[in-house]
Amino acid sequence: MYGKGLRPLSIATVAMLALSLSLVFFYAPLDADQGFIQKIFYLHVPLAITALVGFVVGGVFAIAHLRSGNRKWDAYSYVAIHMSVIFGVAVLITGGIWAKASWGHWWVWDEPTLVSFLIVFLMYATYYPFRYAIEDPERQARYASVFAITAGAFVPLNFMAVRMAESLVHPRTFATANGGLPGEMMFVFLCSLTATALLWITLVKFELTAKSASGQVKRLRRALDAPAPGAASRIAPEVS
């Protein structure tokens, strides 16, 4: 059921990624201050925005789960958070590379933007042990939803706190002063952001499709394990 529309979505994502990469390297002007190294911006910032929005989306799905009691929303919330954690890993690595090239250091502990993102990332890294420490599936889903809502609410608060704090070296991307983007750069950035968001949606859909198929196989196995009328019980072994 989740696989519907996956093929056109995947094609659109690949096309958009190819377009945005072409624009980054052949259309976007070189930054007057940073030069060629600023090209990392078109990868690092969209990944960070998508990851943070993904965490909030995971919280919204968790609200839907607690309101309706439908486990489908819990699966959505889990996959959204899972994908955002993967994007978060990419943000931390690409950010480190950019920092090394621009500032000469892989990481700056005094910088609120970097440390706040690391806090959010580590908070969501605890989601997995927290979730899988609970054996009962109903309780697991409920507690994980509470976690996703609480953490999801923390993300925009954290973002606002960072915006209010004084930045030492990290630029403010959409600030009106010192961080604004010229038209061509903004266009390329928006294309990159769209491509990254499409990639996130495609991978979420892909993961949901795989999870759904795996669940259906388990249900089928249980149905086949039931003894047939007039036949001896036969247990179909689990394939690990």
Add this chain to the structure above:
Amino acid sequence: MLDLLPIAAPALPLDEAGKYVAGAYIVFLVLIVVYVAIMAAKLQRIERELRELAGFAEQRKRDEERAKSEEAAPGREAEEVASDV
């Protein structure tokens, strides 16, 4: 440590900056490829399980059909005996 940071550092030359830019984009690509490879392995496992379950279902169907034919056979024998008498 922050005093040592070059706040307004000059742009890196292209040959040096290129390595960092390539590194960042390659990391992203590798992450995606690793993720897709893991998902492909999962899908292969699901496919294998489905094949196995299809085999079980076929076997069960054959067992049921055999059981039905065995149930029907004694009835036919009784009918044959009655017609002979």
